[in-house]
Amino acid sequence: MTVLEGPSVRLRPLVPDDYATVFGWYNDPEVVAPFDRFSVDTMDSFVRSVEAAPTDRSSLAARFVVERKDPPGVVGFVGHYLPHPVLEYVDVWYVMGDRAARGKGYGREAVRLLVDHVYATSSVDRVGATCDVENAASYRLVEGLGFRREGTLRSALFHHARWHDVYVYGITRAEWTARARPG
Numbered sequence: 001m002t003v004l005e006g007p008s009v010r011l012r013p014l015v016p017d018d019y020a021t022v023f024g025w026y027n028d029p030e031v032v033a034p035f036d037r038f039s040v041d042t043m044d045s046f047v048r049s050v051e052a053a054p055t056d057r058s059s060l061a062a063r064f065v066v067e068r069k070d071p072p073g074v075v076g077f078v079g080h081y082l083p084h085p086v087l088e089y090v091d092v093w094y095v096m097g098d099r100a101a102r103g104k105g106y107g108r109e110a111v112r113l114l115v116d117h118v119y120a121t122s123s124v125d126r127v128g129a130t131c132d133v134e135n136a137a138s139y140r141l142v143e144g145l146g147f148r149r150e151g152t153l154r155s156a157l158f159h160h161a162r163w164h165d166v167y168v169y170g171i172t173r174a175e176w177t178a179r180a181r182p183g
């Protein structure tokens, strides 16, 4: 099992004991709203997608839970995927399901571990993230890791009954390697 250790959190693959918690977060509008639409239909489809993800580079399923070390507990989940059939880059996404654990740096630490993992296990040069322009927590998280805002996709995401603009962020392998740590 791949376990990625940081100072305050570790990332580890989901195990069956995590399914109810993470499935609950996926489907809790208080967790994902107002910025996205991560909801899945049924527990069965959720489990199928999580278990198929390791062999599907384009899978949107959660890849790791974020486990806080002190006090111990699962506080979030993250994923990475190939978003485009031709372009070669990986996008990362991240949810701190435990809302009481937000704003303490765990999200940024988790994404730092995730990006390290993507670069260590693939040959991609660019890692990206897309963030609703209204989601300051999401884009500030990646800005703090050195991602650059590369542009805006207009009306690219539909949720909560309207279209939303989305910022495109990215970092290259050379930029990531050159960053001072921790950042």
Ligand SMILES: CC(C)(COP(=O)(O)OP(=O)(O)OC[C@H]1O[C@@H](n2cnc3c(N)ncnc32)[C@H](O)[C@@H]1OP(=O)(O)O)[C@@H](O)C(=O)NCCC(=O)NCCS
Pocket: 031, 032, 035, 036, 092, 093, 094, 095, 096, 097, 101, 102, 103, 104, 105, 106, 107, 108, 109, 130, 131, 135, 136, 137, 138, 140, 141, 144
């Ligand atoms: C986005 C999210 C993962 C951030 O996780 P987190 O653990 O709270 O983030 P961190 O504590 O590491 O903080 C990261 C940055 O966001 C800022 N931030 C945190 N919460 C914020 C808020 N509510 N509003 C504005 N900025 C916020 C922090 O100040 C920090 O930026 P700074 O260092 O420039 O000050 C979390 O808010 C979340 O799960 N949101 C719902 C799901 C979501 O929107 N996911 C992103 C989709 S890709």
